[in-house]
Amino acid sequence: MPKKTVADIDVTGKKVLMRVDFNVPLDGTTITDDRRIAQALPTIKSVIDRGGRLILMSHLGRPKAGPEAKFSLAPCAAHLSTLLGKKVTFTSDCIGNEVDQAVTMMKEGDVVLMENLRFHKEEEKNDSVFAKKLASIADVYVNDAFGTAHREHASTFGAPQAMQGKPRVIGFLIEKELKFLGEAVSTPARPFVAIMGGAKVSDKIQVIEQLLAKADTLLIGGAMAYTFFLAQGKQVGKSLVERDKVALAKTLLEKYGSKIKLPIDTVISDKMSDDAVTSIVEGNIPDDKEGFDIGPKTSAIYAELIQSAKTVIWNGPMGVFEKKPFQAGTKAVALACAAATATGATTIIGGGDSAAAVEVFGLADQVSHVSTGGGASLEFLENGHFSTIDLLDN
Numbered sequence: 001m002p003k004k005t006v007a008d009i010d011v012t013g014k015k016v017l018m019r020v021d022f023n024v025p026l027d028g029t030t031i032t033d034d035r036r037i038a039q040a041l042p043t044i045k046s047v048i049d050r051g052g053r054l055i056l057m058s059h060l061g062r063p064k065a066g067p068e069a070k071f072s073l074a075p076c077a078a079h080l081s082t083l084l085g086k087k088v089t090f091t092s093d094c095i096g097n098e099v100d101q102a103v104t105m106m107k108e109g110d111v112v113l114m115e116n117l118r119f120h121k122e123e124e125k126n127d128s129v130f131a132k133k134l135a136s137i138a139d140v141y142v143n144d145a146f147g148t149a150h151r152e153h154a155s156t157f158g159a160p161q162a163m164q165g166k167p168r169v170i171g172f173l174i175e176k177e178l179k180f181l182g183e184a185v186s187t188p189a190r191p192f193v194a195i196m197g198g199a200k201v202s203d204k205i206q207v208i209e210q211l212l213a214k215a216d217t218l219l220i221g222g223a224m225a226y227t228f229f230l231a232q233g234k235q236v237g238k239s240l241v242e243r244d245k246v247a248l249a250k251t252l253l254e255k256y257g258s259k260i261k262l263p264i265d266t267v268i269s270d271k272m273s274d275d276a277v278t279s280i281v282e283g284n285i286p287d288d289k290e291g292f293d294i295g296p297k298t299s300a301i302y303a304e305l306i307q308s309a310k311t312v313i314w315n316g317p318m319g320v321f322e323k324k325p326f327q328a329g330t331k332a333v334a335l336a337c338a339a340a341t342a343t344g345a346t347t348i349i350g351g352g353d354s355a356a357a358v359e360v361f362g363l364a365d366q367v368s369h370v371s372t373g374g375g376a377s378l379e380f381l382e383n384g385h386f387s388t389i390d391l392l393d394n
């Protein structure tokens with residue numbers, strides 16, 4: 001059933017509690033990638049332009065034991081203020097007197113951002129007392145934190161539960177993410193090509209199985225390819241592998257063999273560094289070497305398959321793209337996605353490393369959709385829904 005969005009409700013004069021995912025990468029107090037903040041702006045503006053009193057909450061990082069300066073959301077408050085061109089009041093906690101006072105003082109169109117929810121261990125435990133405290137300050141609940149939609153935490157689960165009877169809706173970012181990811185798997189234009197990379201098969205096994213059932217072709221890259229090499233009886237040298245997943249890889253090859261494409265050549269070296277000396281091998285990887293990227297022949301084959309697709313979903317880099325000698329494979333895939341988009345394909349880049357890659361290569365604007373959720377997009381492709389969103393208004 002379609003979800004109500006913030007556009008469907010009256011927010012004028014209301015206290016609107018909005019969960020966002022401002023878990024952005026920081027270098028000290030400098031935000032190095034503000035996509036998650038920028039992508040929440042349409043929902044934020046929709047509330048304040050209509051005279052809502054907007055109270056934003058988020059987590060940042062994974063603080064262990066209470067408040068830690070390096071996980072403060074203060075830099076996000078400053079950046080949001082710049083993006084909006086208006087004052088954003090920052091509170092040093094997400095519950096308590098300071099919050100209550102700040103909320104009481106708010107006028108229509110004002111914005112408050114509260115400090116990191118995870119400074120309270122109750123957030124991740126979905127503690128009901130903590131959730132009720134968060135819920136108690138507002139008339140309306142909005143969730144636009146796609147990147148955190150797979151977490152049943154107090155701010156994403158307990159708080160909206162506690163607000164039953166009040167409007168509880170999704171924002172435009174979640175709406176957009178669900179549209180792209182949902183349509184890609186339920187009604188894909190074909191050919192539908194899925195691309196999986198990254199280090200481990202184990203992280204993505206459920207998604208791989210789901211996608212194999214739905215996609216026409218699955219391209220595999222990254223270190224996870226070497227576990228499949230072992231399943232094919234190939235030598236992998238010192239490459240990263242998961243020996244306990246070889247049997248599984250074998251089963252997948254037997255069941256879906258014709259759909260699965262594996263690298264035919266590999267960029268190898270004896271070290272993973274910016275000055276590494278590389279060579280290319282077809283087939284077996286020598287004993288003293290490690291695979292760090294797909295080779296040029298594989299890149300060409302993958303690029304051609306991507307460019308003839310009508311739907312593409314990509315999750316995980318083809319190699320260690322952060323290091324110059326090993327970025328060609330990931331770049332070739334990113335360029336092919338951009339080329340496919342230009343000729344009318346829908347191309348969806350999962351969050352996390354593949355999103356970072358298209359950003360690094362300057363191609364983020366040339367694909368259909370770059371997800372703001374890494375783990376969340378994988379979980380959505382796997383399960384097709386989120387409990388945190390199911391409980392919001394239809």
Ligand code: 3PG
Pocket residue numbers: 021023061062147148151374375376
């Ligand atoms: C993410 O970056 O994956 C989300 O913000 C969720 O964070 P988490 O993985 O620490 O729960």
Ligand code: MG
Pocket residue numbers: 374375
């Ligand atoms: Mg995560």
